[in-house]
Amino acid sequence: MIGPMVRTKLRLFQHRIRGCVTFSTEQPKVVTVGIDFGCKSLRIAIMDSLVPHVINSETGRFTPSYVTFMQLNSYVPYEWGLQHLDNVGKRVAVGEIAKRQILRQPSDVIHNIKKLIGKQFDDTVVQEMRKKVYFKIIEGPGGEALVGIHGMQFSPVDITSAIFQKLKDIVLMYQFHNELQAVISVPAFFDELQKEHIKSAACKAGLKLLQLIDETTAAALSSIATEDGIVVVFGMGSGSFSATILRVSPDTNIEVITQLSDPSVDGDQFDYALVDFVSQQILELHSVDIRGDIYAMTMLVEAVEQAKVELSNKSEVTISIPSFSTSAQGPVDLNITLSRLEFENLVDKLIGEIKSKCQSVLEDAKISANDIKEIVLIGGMSRVPKIQRVVCEVFGQNLQMKANPEEAVVVGSAIHAALTAEDEQEITYNMTPLSIGIESSQGIFTRVIPRSSAIPTKQTVKIPTWLAYGERKPVKVFWGEHVMVQHNVLLGEIEVIKNQSSHYGCADLELTFEVDKNFVVKVTAKCADDESSFFAFPIAKEDRSKENVDKAVKKALLDWKMSGREIHARLKNLGWHAMNTLCDVLYARKDELPDSLYKEAAQVLVDLKKSLDGDGDGDVDVLRASVLSAKSMESKILNWLPLSDDADSEYRDV
Known part of the structure; x- marks a missing residue:
C-alpha cells in the first residue's frame, strides 16, 4: 500500500553571474553593494563577478529620494514598495510612490533629507530650506532639526533609514542574500557628526557598513x-x-591634492532661478501671483526641473501645464517657451561663481x-x-x-x-579563490568554475565546434578573474581530435572540469561520440597566495569596463548562429516564399552581417537588435503558410 503523498515547499534562490541567471536551493550568503545617497535621487550598484551593475528600481536606474506616510488601508499601485511601521500604524512609501503624492499633498512628502542630516535647527542651511520646502521642519529637544508629518516627529536618521531599507529591498528583489555589505558615498564637506548619522541610518536599515567614501x-x-x-x-x-x-x-x-566643496551652490539654485522667472512671466501675462499657491508652485517646480534637464539636449523647450491656476477670467493655462540662451542668461551669476571656484x-x-x-x-x-x-x-x-x-x-x-571586502577576506583551503575557465573567441575568458566555489567541485560545459574528420581543436585553460585571458594565468592546453567521420560540421565539445582538494584541475574532453581525453593541471601554490589573488581581483575590478567585450563576444556567437540558421531556413523555403518576405529576410541578413563585421567594441544594442530581428524572421518564415484556393471552405458554418 502506498502511503499518502507528502508535499514539501522548495524555495529557489536566484543567482547571477555575469548577467546569466540560475536558480538553486542554496541561498547566496553575502553581497557587496555601493550606494550613492543624493538629495533628489539615489542609486545602488551590486558587484556581479567583479563587475558593478546599477540595479533598476520601479523607475529605472535610480530611486527618487522622497518619503511619505500612508494609511495601512490605502491603495497604491506598487504594493511591494511599502514598508510597515508598526509603531506608528502607517506604511512608509519611498521613491516614486512618495514623489507622486507631492502633487496631491505637498506638505506630507519629505525630500532633500540629506541636507538636514546632522544639522541644528538654527543652522543657515536649515532656515533657508524651510523657506523652500512644504513639509514641516521643527526644532527638537536638543536643538536638532526634525521633520514633522501627520502629527509625528522624525529625525533625519529615521527618514534616511527608511530610504536605505528601500534600497535593501531592491537588492533582495534582484538577488536574495543573507547579508548586504555596503559602502556609502558622502560629500567631502560632511563633518564627523553627519557621517555618524549616516552610519546609524545604515545600521538601523540592516546594512553592514564597510566604510564611508x-x-x-x-x-x-x-x-x-x-x-x-x-x-x-x-x-x-x-x-x-x-x-x-x-x-x-x-x-x-x-x-587628494586640493579640494573645494560648497553646499550653498547647487542645482536647486538653478531651479529657483527658473521658478522665479516663470512666476514673474505668469504675473505679467495673467495678473496672477502663484507664489502663495502651494499646489501651483509644486507643479511649477516639477515642470521647471524637467525643462532644465531637456535644455541640456535641446535648444528650446516649452513649459506647459493645463489649468495651472485660476484668475479673474477663469482657469490659467501655463504655456511658456524657454530657450537655452535665456536659461544661461538667468543663471549667469551662478555659473560665474562656479568658474571662480x-x-x-x-x-x-x-x-x-x-x-x-x-x-x-x-x-x-x-x-x-x-x-x-x-x-x-x-x-x-x-x-x-x-x-x-x-x-x-x-x-x-x-x-x-x-x-574592502576582498582585503578582509581570508584565503581558505576549501574554496577556489579565483575562477577557472577557458579562452573563447577574441581572447575572452569564459568561466567554467566561478571563484568561491566549494571544493571538491565539478562542472561540465558544452561548446559548439565546427570540425572536420581528423581536425584538431586546441583549448586553453586559465586561472584568474580578468575578462581578457592575457591577464590571467595559463594552466595548460588541451587538444581534442575528431575521430568520428560520421559527424560533419557542428558538433558539441563536452568539457568536464573537476577540482580536487589538492587544487589539481582535471579536465575530461569529449567531441561527439569520440572517446574521452583526460588532462590534469595543478594550480601552483604561489598563484593561490593571498597577494596574487588580491592582485588579480584588483586588476579585474579596475578594468571592469572591459566586461562589455565579453557581452559583445557572446552576442557575436549568437549572431553567427542566428545567421546560419536563418540562411538554412531561407534556402529550404526559397521556392515557396513570396518575393516581399524573401527580400525582407535578405535585408535582415545584410543588417546582421554588417553588425557582425564590426569591431570588438561595437554597439552592443545594435548587435542585440540585429540578432533578435534574425530570430524573429526565422520564426516568421517557419510559420508562414501559403494561401489555399479553397481556404474559405475550411470556415463553413457547421
Missing part, C-alpha cells in the same frame, strides 16, 4: 587612469558643488591645466552645456564622457566595497 574618490575609482596622472573630479548635483584635483595610479592609490582650486593645487590628464564629471548638473564649457576653459581639457555622470559615484562606491 568621499563622492569624489568614488568617482575617481570608477574612471581610474591606466597610468599615473592628475585627474579633476567636477561634481554638481541638486545638493552641492565640488571640485577636486587628485593624483591617481592604477593600483588604486588616490591622493574652479580657478581657485587650480591655483591652490599649484599646477597648470596642461598637467591634468582627465576630467571626471559627476552629478546631473554637470550635463549642462554651459557648465561643461566653463570646466573645459578652466582645466583646459576636452571632456570625454567615459562614464555616466549620474552613475560614476555609485559605480566607484561598489568597486571600493569589493576592494
Whole structure:
C-alpha cells in the first residue's frame, strides 16, 4: 500500500553571474553593494563577478529620494514598495510612490533629507530650506532639526533609514542574500557628526557598513587612469558643488591634492532661478501671483526641473501645464517657451561663481591645466552645456564622457566595497579563490568554475565546434578573474581530435572540469561520440597566495569596463548562429516564399552581417537588435503558410 503523498515547499534562490541567471536551493550568503545617497535621487550598484551593475528600481536606474506616510488601508499601485511601521500604524512609501503624492499633498512628502542630516535647527542651511520646502521642519529637544508629518516627529536618521531599507529591498528583489555589505558615498564637506548619522541610518536599515567614501574618490575609482596622472573630479548635483584635483595610479592609490566643496551652490539654485522667472512671466501675462499657491508652485517646480534637464539636449523647450491656476477670467493655462540662451542668461551669476571656484582650486593645487590628464564629471548638473564649457576653459581639457555622470559615484562606491571586502577576506583551503575557465573567441575568458566555489567541485560545459574528420581543436585553460585571458594565468592546453567521420560540421565539445582538494584541475574532453581525453593541471601554490589573488581581483575590478567585450563576444556567437540558421531556413523555403518576405529576410541578413563585421567594441544594442530581428524572421518564415484556393471552405458554418 502506498502511503499518502507528502508535499514539501522548495524555495529557489536566484543567482547571477555575469548577467546569466540560475536558480538553486542554496541561498547566496553575502553581497557587496555601493550606494550613492543624493538629495533628489539615489542609486545602488551590486558587484556581479567583479563587475558593478546599477540595479533598476520601479523607475529605472535610480530611486527618487522622497518619503511619505500612508494609511495601512490605502491603495497604491506598487504594493511591494511599502514598508510597515508598526509603531506608528502607517506604511512608509519611498521613491516614486512618495514623489507622486507631492502633487496631491505637498506638505506630507519629505525630500532633500540629506541636507538636514546632522544639522541644528538654527543652522543657515536649515532656515533657508524651510523657506523652500512644504513639509514641516521643527526644532527638537536638543536643538536638532526634525521633520514633522501627520502629527509625528522624525529625525533625519529615521527618514534616511527608511530610504536605505528601500534600497535593501531592491537588492533582495534582484538577488536574495543573507547579508548586504555596503559602502556609502558622502560629500567631502560632511563633518564627523553627519557621517555618524549616516552610519546609524545604515545600521538601523540592516546594512553592514564597510566604510564611508568621499563622492569624489568614488568617482575617481570608477574612471581610474591606466597610468599615473592628475585627474579633476567636477561634481554638481541638486545638493552641492565640488571640485577636486587628485593624483591617481592604477593600483588604486588616490591622493587628494586640493579640494573645494560648497553646499550653498547647487542645482536647486538653478531651479529657483527658473521658478522665479516663470512666476514673474505668469504675473505679467495673467495678473496672477502663484507664489502663495502651494499646489501651483509644486507643479511649477516639477515642470521647471524637467525643462532644465531637456535644455541640456535641446535648444528650446516649452513649459506647459493645463489649468495651472485660476484668475479673474477663469482657469490659467501655463504655456511658456524657454530657450537655452535665456536659461544661461538667468543663471549667469551662478555659473560665474562656479568658474571662480574652479580657478581657485587650480591655483591652490599649484599646477597648470596642461598637467591634468582627465576630467571626471559627476552629478546631473554637470550635463549642462554651459557648465561643461566653463570646466573645459578652466582645466583646459576636452571632456570625454567615459562614464555616466549620474552613475560614476555609485559605480566607484561598489568597486571600493569589493576592494574592502576582498582585503578582509581570508584565503581558505576549501574554496577556489579565483575562477577557472577557458579562452573563447577574441581572447575572452569564459568561466567554467566561478571563484568561491566549494571544493571538491565539478562542472561540465558544452561548446559548439565546427570540425572536420581528423581536425584538431586546441583549448586553453586559465586561472584568474580578468575578462581578457592575457591577464590571467595559463594552466595548460588541451587538444581534442575528431575521430568520428560520421559527424560533419557542428558538433558539441563536452568539457568536464573537476577540482580536487589538492587544487589539481582535471579536465575530461569529449567531441561527439569520440572517446574521452583526460588532462590534469595543478594550480601552483604561489598563484593561490593571498597577494596574487588580491592582485588579480584588483586588476579585474579596475578594468571592469572591459566586461562589455565579453557581452559583445557572446552576442557575436549568437549572431553567427542566428545567421546560419536563418540562411538554412531561407534556402529550404526559397521556392515557396513570396518575393516581399524573401527580400525582407535578405535585408535582415545584410543588417546582421554588417553588425557582425564590426569591431570588438561595437554597439552592443545594435548587435542585440540585429540578432533578435534574425530570430524573429526565422520564426516568421517557419510559420508562414501559403494561401489555399479553397481556404474559405475550411470556415463553413457547421
